[in-house]
Amino acid sequence: MGGRLRSVWPPLLIGFLFLAAWQLLVIVQDLKPYLLPAPSLIASNFFGDLGLMSSTAIYTGTTALLGLAFGTILGIVAALLAARFSIVNNIVTPLAAGLAAVPIIALTPILNNMFNITSRTPRVLVTVIIVFFPMFVNITRGLLQVQPVQLELMRSMNASPRTVLRILRIPNAVPFFFTGLKVAAPLAVIAALVAEYFGGPQEGLGSRIASSAANTAYGRAWAYVVASIILGLLFYLAVLAVERWTAPWVGHRRST
Amino acid sequence: MSAAPTSTVAVQAAGVSKVFNEGLANEVTALQDIDLSVREGEFVSLIGPSGCGKSTLLRVIADLTHPTQGTIEVAGMPAAAAREQQRYGMAFQQAALFDWRTVRRNVELPLELQGWSKDRRQARAMELLEMVQLADFASHRPWELSGGMQQRVAIARSLAVDPPLLLMDEPFGALDEMTRERMQNELLRIREETGKSIIFVTHSIPEAVYLSDRVVVMSPRPGRITHVVPVDLGPRNEDTREADAFFDAVTAVREALRGHGGGTVRAKAGEV
Amino acid sequence: MSAAPTSTVAVQAAGVSKVFNEGLANEVTALQDIDLSVREGEFVSLIGPSGCGKSTLLRVIADLTHPTQGTIEVAGMPAAAAREQQRYGMAFQQAALFDWRTVRRNVELPLELQGWSKDRRQARAMELLEMVQLADFASHRPWELSGGMQQRVAIARSLAVDPPLLLMDEPFGALDEMTRERMQNELLRIREETGKSIIFVTHSIPEAVYLSDRVVVMSPRPGRITHVVPVDLGPRNEDTREADAFFDAVTAVREALRGHGGGTVRAKAGEV
Amino acid sequence: MTEDSGVQVASEPRPGRQGTVGRRFRRGLTGVLWALAGMLLTVLMWELVKLVGTIVSLPFTTSDQAMPHVWTMVQGFGQPEVRGSDTTVLQAVVSAAAYSLLVALGGFVIGVGVGLLLAIVMQRFAFMERGLLPFVIASQTVPLIALAPLITGIGNRISIGPIQWNTTYSVMFIAAYLAFFPMSVGALRGLQAPTATSLELMRSYAANPRQVLWKLRFPASLPYLVPAMKVSAAAAVVGTVVAEISTGVRGGIGRLIIEYARETTSQPAKVYVAVFGAIALGLVAAGLVTALDVYLTRNLPKESTA
Amino acid sequence: TSSDSGTAESSAAPEPSLFASSAAASAMAEESAMATECTELTPVTLQLQWVVQAQFGGYYAAKDKGFYENQCLDVTILEGGVDIVPQTVLAQGGADFAISWVPKALASREQGAGIVNVAQVFQRSGTLQVSFADKGITSAADFKGKKIGNWGFGNEYEVFAAISKAGLDPSADVELFQQQFDMQALLNGEIDAAEAMTYNEYAQVLEAINPDTGALYQPEDFNVVNYNDEGVAMYQDAIWASEERLADPAYQDITQRFVQASLMGWVYCRDNAQECADIITANGSKLGASHQLWMMNEVNKLVWPSPAGVGVIDQALWDQTVNVALNTKNLEGATIITAAPPAEAFTNQYAEAANAALQAEGLNTTGDDFAPIEVTLNEGGN
Ligand SMILES: Nc1ncnc2c1ncn2[C@@H]1O[C@H](COP(=O)(O)OP(=O)(O)OP(=O)(O)O)[C@@H](O)[C@H]1O
Ligand SMILES: Nc1ncnc2c1ncn2[C@@H]1O[C@H](COP(=O)(O)OP(=O)(O)OP(=O)(O)O)[C@@H](O)[C@H]1O
Ligand SMILES: [Mg+2]
Ligand SMILES: [Mg+2]
Secondary structure (H helix, E strand, C coil), rough: CCHHHHHHHHHHHHHHHHHHHHHHHHHHHCCCCCCCCCCCHHHHHHHHHHHHHHHHHHHHHHHHHHHHHHHHHHHHHHHHHHCCCHHHHHHHHHHHCCCCHHCCCHHHHHHHHCCCCCCHHHHHHHHHHHHHHHHHHHHHHHHHHHCCEEEEEEEEEEEHHHHHHHHEEEEEEHHHHHHHHHHHHHHHHHHHHHHHCCCECCCCHHHHHHHHHHCCHHHHHHHHHHHHHHHHHHHHHHHHHHHHHHCCCCHHCCCC | CCCCCCCCEEEEEEEEEEEEEHHHHHHHEEEEEEEEEEECEEEEEEEECCCCCHHHHHHHHCCCCCEEEEEECCCCCCHHHHHHHCCCCEHHHCCCCCCCCCCHHHHHHHHHCCCCHHHHHHHHHHHHHHHHCCCCCCCCCCCCHHHHHHHHHHHHHHHCCCCCEEECCCCCCCCCCCHHHHHHHHHHHHHHHCCCCCEEECHHHHHHHHHHHEEEEEEEEEEEEEEECCCCCCCCCHHHHHHHHHHHHHHHHHHHHHHHCCCEEECCCCCC | CCCCCCCCCCEEEEEEEEECCCCCCEEEEEEEEEEEECCCCCEEECHHHHHHHHHHHHHHCCCCCCCCCCEEECCCHHHHHHCCCEEEEECCCCCCCCCCCCCCHHHHHHHHHCCHHHHHHHHHHHHHHHHHHCHEEEEEEEHHCCHHHHHHHHHHHHHCCCCCCCEEECCCCCHHHHHHHHHHHHHHHHHHCCCCEEEEEEHHHHHHHHHHCCEEEEEEEEEEEEEEECCCCCCCCCHHHHCCCHHHHHHHHHHHCCCCCCCCCCCCCCCC | CCCCCCCCCHCCCCCCCCCHHHHHHHHHHHHHHHHHHHHHHHHHHHHHHHHHHCCCCCCCCCCHHHHHHHHHHHHHHHHHHCCCCCCCCCHHHHHHHHHHHHHHHHHHHHHHHHHHHHHHHHCCHHHHHHHHHHHHHHHHHHHHHHHHHHHHHCCCEECCCCCCCHHHHHHHHHHHHHHHHHHHHHHHHHHHHHHHHHHHHHHHHCHHHHHHHHHHHHCHHHHHHHHHHHHHHHHHHHHHHHHHHCCCCCCCCHHHHHHHHHCCCCCCCHHHHHHCCCCCCCCHHHHHHHHHHHHCCCCCCCCCCC | CCCCCCCCCCCCCCCCCCCCHHHHHHHHHHHHHHHHHCCCHHHHHHHHCCCHHHHHHHHHHHHHCHHHHHHHHHEEEEECCCCCHHHHHHHCCCCCCCEECCHHHHHHHHHCCCCEECCCCECCCCCCEEEEHHCCCCCCHCCCCCCECCCCCCCCCCHHCCCCCCCCCCCCEEEEECCCCCHHHCCCCCCCCCEECCCCCCCCHHEEECCCCCCCCCCHHHHEEHHHHHHHCCCCCCEEEEHHHHHCCCHHHHHHHHHHHHHHHHHHHHHHCCCCCCHHHHHCCCCCCHHHHHHHHHHHHHCCCCCCCCCCCCCCHHHHHHHHHCCCCCCCCCCCCCCCCCHHHECCCHHHHHHHHHHHCCCCCCCCCCCCCCCCHHHHCC
């Protein structure tokens, strides 16, 4: 209990100091909301319409979750193939790197034109693409970076490549997998959000932020941003929880 | 598993050389012109100074690395085929345990690969852990064990399946004397019961003599076989270590290691 | 480095216990009630069955882990202060070499940390590699070495700086007999020349006896000191290993290890 | 398909570590060839999908509007940018990509530096990890639309000595803002990667935190740093392009994407041409990181490198 | 409906004769500049809301033809991007003047940005709702039951206002979708009517190939709803200045000179559409030539005629703008502004003085005889 408390107060403290400084800056410098809305203004917008905040966050969160799930699966599959067949590795790695360099802002219009703009599909696809790269790169590295002696052990037992994958490479890649997921989870949220700028249903955080910002309603825009931050943190915490639960050995060895 | 040509030769190495980093500045000739043949059911120890190529020789026999020259036959077939047919089990110099598995599941690993049912392999693993006196630690993680305990887990793992040939690289190096003697006797018992052939790397001359039918002495850079000392002590028992023949053999091996020819037999492949 | 209280006690452990995973299902009492005092310039060996807590004791003394109970003093100061002041050097059971450094630069590591100039530390490293007979491999990478060679690099590294206390955990475990004897004599020579205190973990009874002024025998679960065998062989030389006193001491330690009290001294802290 | 990264490599677990310059060059060349093969494959797939789309109905549009033919895109490269001008689209894309690459490189260097620094601080002080990490995460879920006006706005007020802030710095800043995140997460994990024994070794030397960092944690973290850098490089490129779009700054690929996207309705292939520029940019960035990887891990035992 | 066809109805004289002649104009401008005794040019920055294109033709022409210089100004034009908010940049001091649509600028003003509309360049809204002719959508009332695209980003209010004004409920009677900044969704039939600017998206549609005919789409293939006709039009491009700085006589002077030169640029572009289009292209726009000229011509239609004089605000249209901004709710229930802006939000002082000065130089500043030219669009706008 005390331990949990101890792990909670540093971010709270830093967060509080940060917000206090922000509020102070706004007051002292007499910054107008069009420039930088005060935390108090954002908070009143946020709490003033909690229902709307949560329903928009749920819409975007669903897109992000779908994208994260599919992107992760795709990343895993591609990494497994790449670790097993070097030809896949040779081909997929540069393609993935190239695809990862296409900004959402260029990608979304193309996908919006391919898939019906009135559906969620193009947004999920954008998220999938964003999630894919960090997952793929990290997992591939984890699958390949095994100790030579462990590999020899497997070989001495005449393990098939598939077995080596299952018994050695996959467990070895677990910490890498979670490193990738920790990067991908918040990115999934932002991808799902940004994909909403370019059209389609207007129920999500992205649309709301865009239209609020376009009207210089920065207090409201930032309230939605707060919702997206909360969403991102939730995703991240979920990843942490899953890591603790499924891979308890990771990072344990450093405790002496 | 499947039918292998019957043969009385368990391992046959002919003209084996192994050069690392060939052609580069840091070239090392780890093995040169190794001829060695191990009969079925024979216990052969490899002994020699640090870096003389013992581990490399084991790895070549196990088809974990390819010789630069020469050929290896295991159970009458090429090394690769023997590996694929699981004709040997290997204990490595490093324990090479998997951190993400408990001690018991580390021992189960080879059984899993052979598709044993969960119950059977658990029972087998516990039996082996009992043997290496680590049953209490079955559910610990490898990094919670002492060096010697890790090594014992690795030994248990190498004995889990029942291959006709055992390749063991300093398996008892990190064990105290008493545990070591227990393990030696266990190994001899297993060999007795199953008729396994065993190639065993050790730095302990008494251990080599106590266990082996033949002690192969190697010298470094380039790694060559310099002497082969036959040991004939009959069935081992409590008194073996006190027998004169034992001390003679120990002395012979020691002499061989020091580079003197006295009392040793220079072996040539095929002759033995 | 700076002024330390002069003291004739190099290490003083009082009532030291160490429990891992306290309160959990897999709780292990690695050390219980250890009292041990090592005089300055003394050579003490720790011997005992696998898993009895030897490594843990060394690590507690080195302030690498904290005892659950009891206190440790090194050179008259708390263990932490002694570590910070670099009053000891340690050789680990695993070689723990850094893959990304060449052999020579691994040996240089502690010198680098102490801010030696490049030339000086290169010279020192080469000198030490010469001593462990690995000068030829100075520019190799650790993973290109055999097990024993890696261990020798680690030994060289632990000797690189010149601390008043050496903590060595089975440093010669992977070495062949000849190399081992060479290293033993080197160690004795260094001790002679520098007056270091040494705590040395080994599984070899003759080695413990040959090297030590006192052999501390431990028993496992919970790890306790059961016997302390004083060894009085005078200056070591070629003949020491043949001396009757040597064999007597070996027998005494062996007996102690087997749990018999005969011929051994039960030590209490402070008395020794 | 061969399966040479399965177990077979174990036969020689640490092959040719001291690749000569020539060998390394050749390996780089094959890498490029593979990348080309991958592109070719993608092109074939694209056209195949289009072909299939004309026969059966797919869940997405395969019309020339949504998915222009590859040759239409290639044709696009050769056309003059604007009628009558003598620069072709290809030239425009290449020079824009070169410009963006430079900005992205700046953003990458800053981002990687900041990411590393954060990781170091978080690794060093546990309370910092708990205190900072949520904000690092939070920073990435703030959309640029909320930040860009702030950044350019605040930037406009900055002038350090003779250097007056200009929009290019804002772009670089945004690139760094996106690039630092994967680096900080990956590096944090990497810095925590050394084995207990090596950490104890350093502790026994009473090495100070800086020494532990430089001599142990940093080299031991390389397996994690490299993928992190790859993701960061991609993020820097994306950040650059997005920021160019966001701030409308001239010269880069982002601006081209805006310009060409306006013609999507009538010339759907044209925007792909600019997107290819971004892809090429990403490939170059990834190539640079891979080269760095080969250099950094040249001394480590390796099986094969991702 | 005024601008429902691609080929404008008038037949402008091919040569720019109406303008006394550009050389003469500059000479006159020079003269008046000499009068202000210009020893050193005053640096001035103008923030646009988008990248260079004919929408901003007047400013580029003023710069290119030396009108600014003659007014002793050295103008730097800052291009916009998707996240550049010109009025914010202006209020923060990042620029001396900004071009912005009135409703958005009023929203910023309400959030504390001290800005003043000093010249209302566009006299009418350029927003259309375009649909295929066979859908039969000729007025907002026909939106009922249809899939109606809008751009979001604050560009949707005219659509919403028109829907409401036609007696429809935006949340029930129509299906609203945010469309992308291209017209693919319309052409693919995913939506029934798409928001479009006369000078840009509408042209894009007409530059696209009709797969049925293999030739370009023709104006008669489409219906357009013009929001000016629906009575919900809001003022668009205007020149904004800093309210705070307008207290300073020096800035007042600069503003006067800037507005005057800018409006002179718009007069020039009215009479020299082709040359202005070329100036824009020379300034780095990558739009195709026919598209550029089309845009110039359509923008001219938004500026001219200016019955009260170029840049001068018509109170009635201002009130309509404010009214829509104040009362139209978007899907979220938000309005653009929550209170009517004070009278200080705009001033005709500068525009009127500029008109007087320009008229004194013999220029027609109302454009009462303005006639658009005829532009033929080519495939892809080339
Ligand atoms: N992967 C490698 N790359 C380069 N050289 C190697 C490699 N593996 C082994 N060697 C070299 O081959 C020689 C023999 O090594 P090997 O491990 O077989 O020795 P060993 O007899 O097992 O020694 P030890 O008793 O110390 O374990 C050594 O000189 C070593 O440096
Ligand atoms: N990190 C740890 N977590 C839990 N238990 C541990 C840990 N380290 C050591 N132990 C336990 O403490 C006991 C003593 O271990 P230690 O390593 O000190 O043994 P040792 O005497 O050095 O044995 P060996 O001769 O095999 O090296 C063992 O039972 C071991 O399982
Ligand atoms: Mg070996
Ligand atoms: Mg130990």
